[in-house]
Amino acid sequence: MSKKINYVYGSAAPNLQPEINTSQYSENNYQVEANEKLTLSKKIERNKERVQNSNYKAALLVATLLAFLMCFSIIYRYARITELNYMQADYEAQYNDIRNDNSRLLIEIQEGLELEKIEAYATSVLGMHKPDQYQKIEIAVPKTSYAVTMKELEAPADNAIQGIVKTVTQLISSIR
Numbered sequence: 001m002s003k004k005i006n007y008v009y010g011s012a013a014p015n016l017q018p019e020i021n022t023s024q025y026s027e028n029n030y031q032v033e034a035n036e037k038l039t040l041s042k043k044i045e046r047n048k049e050r051v052q053n054s055n056y057k058a059a060l061l062v063a064t065l066l067a068f069l070m071c072f073s074i075i076y077r078y079a080r081i082t083e084l085n086y087m088q089a090d091y092e093a094q095y096n097d098i099r100n101d102n103s104r105l106l107i108e109i110q111e112g113l114e115l116e117k118i119e120a121y122a123t124s125v126l127g128m129h130k131p132d133q134y135q136k137i138e139i140a141v142p143k144t145s146y147a148v149t150m151k152e153l154e155a156p157a158d159n160a161i162q163g164i165v166k167t168v169t170q171l172i173s174s175i176r
Contacts, residue, residue: 122128
């Protein structure tokens with residue numbers, strides 16, 4: 001292996017002084033100042049870009065949150081609608097049960113309306129009895145019907161208003 005000039009082999013390297021070239025230092029100094037000016041303008045541009053990027057990130061974050069909230073509200077509404085549909089189905093089932101019970105009870109009531117059963121219940125449970133002969137009062141009810149019928153008009157009225165007035169007067173006279 002060949003030894004390189006600036007490389008020191010071994011575990012204890014001697015302290016070396018850095019080599020400084022004075023001719024390059026003055027040119028480098030000018031370039032460093034120019035580079036510093038460039039880096040300053042670059043830093044300003046980078047800061048502007050960072051501010052724009054941070055504004056963009058903030059707007060993106062707000063838009064993402066709004067989208068999340070909109071999606072959450074839509075999901076919540078669908079969940080609420082589903083819950084209400086389940087409640088409606090339960091109420092309809094309860095309503096149908098009550099309606100069926102009502103129909104069954106109406107049938108039981110109709111079957112239970114036999115006069116003999118009513119009379120037996122009235123005499124045994126309620127303690128009622130048929131009236132005696134001296135407690136009866138007879139009422140004479142005529143066998144004719146009291147339904148009022150309207151006579152047909154003999155001739156059509158000349159005027160519609162006169163026809164209505166004539167019909168009303170006939171109704172009133174037939175009621176008296």
